[in-house]
Amino acid sequence: MLRLLYSIDIDGRRGRIIRWEERPIRVYDDAMTALRIIALFGDEDVSPYAKQYIVMRLLFPDPEAVQEAIEDIGGLLSNAIWDVAGVDIDGSHDGEYGESIIDWEQDADVIEASLWQAYSAPLSDIAHKVSFHEFGKLVGMAPHETPIGQAIYYRTADEPKSTKYNQEDVARFRKLRQAWSLKNKASVRDAGAAANNQATSMFSSLKRVAHG
CATH class of the missing domain: 3.30.2220 (rbstp2171)
Known part of the structure; x- marks a missing residue:
């Protein structure tokens, strides 16, 4: 061991x-x-x-x-x-x-921009000083307004329940979920x-x- x-x-x-x-x-x-x-x-x-x-x-x-x-x-x-x-x-x-919600290759530029925005440091500086587990926590805790925060939200959030009053909101949610979706989800999961x-x-x- x-x-x-x-x-x-x-x-x-x-x-x-x-x-x-x-x-x-x-x-x-x-x-x-x-x-x-x-x-x-x-x-x-x-x-x-x-x-x-x-x-x-x-x-x-x-x-x-x-x-x-x-x-x-x-x-x-x-x-x-x-x-x-x-x-x-x-x-x-x-x-x-469990099932992965981040593709470290696909999301590289998104993560880099989010780390600058959230922690005022480049990915290379942070990634050499922390473990992968700690790095994942930093990425996962990036604010909702950051690119990776948006990606994680739209990959995990439930779609709003459709009513006759919120069709525009549902359509917007679906569009953003598609935009932030993992391009090859099976390969990430496996x-x-x-x-x-x-x-x-x-x-x-x-x-x-x-x-x-």
Whole structure:
């Protein structure tokens, strides 16, 4: 099991010391790392072996040392990727998250503008200093008047009950809901499942590297 020891600063980025196989390991666990991992596992053009190579360098300041020291690299990665980015690559967390209402790629510009408006800081500054969980809370708490506040509202709110007096309001609500809708809702909802499709190949390559 992955065990958090304490948080640290790693080259100006949020990190932590974890313990795996009774060894302390430095891990980047800032929101920017999480967003990059989510983008990586959403890219079907990247092979499982390449994803393994890239994610090792996204997560660990010294990936070569981790590779040499840890026997169960697959277990470490599956736990760390879930812990840092909420991506379930081994199927052990199926159903733990509800349906997503944010697509981090589609909403990137909307989130950037909203963070400036709400917190007077760019996404890059915030995302390097907070965890992905904390980043999600900041995005979710952005005021209703911000672009992401509007997006979240129209993706989750119930449509006004139609009466003969409010047809214009209902039509406006439907128009804005369509405008703010997720363009590929199924892929957002099934991001973890998509990663699982490549888990077997990824772990096969990990075993070859670890025990070859």
